Amino acid sequence: MPLSRTGVLASAVILALYAFTGAVVLTAPYESPYNVIARLLALWGFLALSIATLLTPFLRQITEVFGRPFLSVHHTFAAVGLLLPTLHPVTLAIGSLNPAVFIPVFSPWERFWALAGRPALYLLYIAFAAVILRKYIPKYWRWVHGLMYVVLLFAVVHGNLIGTDFENPVIWTIFNALFILVVAAFILKQWQKVQKKRASARRAGA
Structure with a gap:
């Protein structure tokens, strides 16, 4: 099934978000190429996770818009x-x-939140594992998979x-708006x- 007009527009918006964030990173001063790559990975990864999560209430609509099964689109992002x-x-x-960048820091409280990306990575894998193990934990996998919202927070x-x-006001606005x-x-x-x-x-009562 081909993309609908809405699907073409949605795809264009998504590509524009990736292109814009890439342009911001590539045109800003940087200390090393590793710094640039790490920042791109972080921003683009957040975009993908946000989009995958945003799609979940719209199973039927996503299939109609993108011309592909919902799970195919969701799992891609x-x-x-x-x-x-x-x-x-x-x-x-x-x-x-x-x-040490892989080791979560839990104290002091301010430092925990500043480095909250570290525990977020482990929660991301736990949330992902819930999908793989869903047949073994049918009553609980959705709750575990729901950790994705904590990851994004x-x-x-x-x-x-x-x-x-x-620090870029447009990036700040886009990514905070995505979380909202x-x-x-x-x-x-x-x-x-x-x-x-x-x-x-x-x-049942009828």
């Missing part, structure tokens, strides 16, 4: 959102020759506190579940 954030600390570790706080590119949209998508998804349960109860 999710895969990119898993790979790029993984490579972000790898690049930093190589550039600084310091593997940690990531956006981390970016706001120490992210170099968040993710929260809105979460609320919408929960509302849909409530409506579905009410409809099922009405049918």
Whole structure:
């Protein structure tokens, strides 16, 4: 099924977001090539994870818009959102020759949030594992997979506190707006579940 007009527009917006963030990173002063690559990986990874999460309340609409099954579109962005954030600390570790970038810091509280990207990476893998193990934990996998929202929270706080590119007001606006949209998508998804349960109860009582 070909892309709809809305799908073409949505694809153009997504590509524009990637192109713009790439341009911001590549045109800003930098200390080393590793710094540039790490920043690109972080921003593009956040974009992919945000988009994958934003799609979840719109299963039928995504299929109509992109001409592909929802899971195909969702998993494409999710895969990119898993790979790029993984490579972000790898690049930093190589550039600084310091593997400590993988070790979460829990104290003091301010430093925990400044470096919240570190625990976010481990939560990302736990959330991803829930999908693979869903048949073994059918009652709980959705709750575990829901850690993705915590991952995005940690990531956006981390970016706001120490992210170099968040000093750009447009980047700051885009990425904080994306997180707000993710929260809105979460609320919408929960509302849909409530409506579905009410409809099922009405049918059962009819």
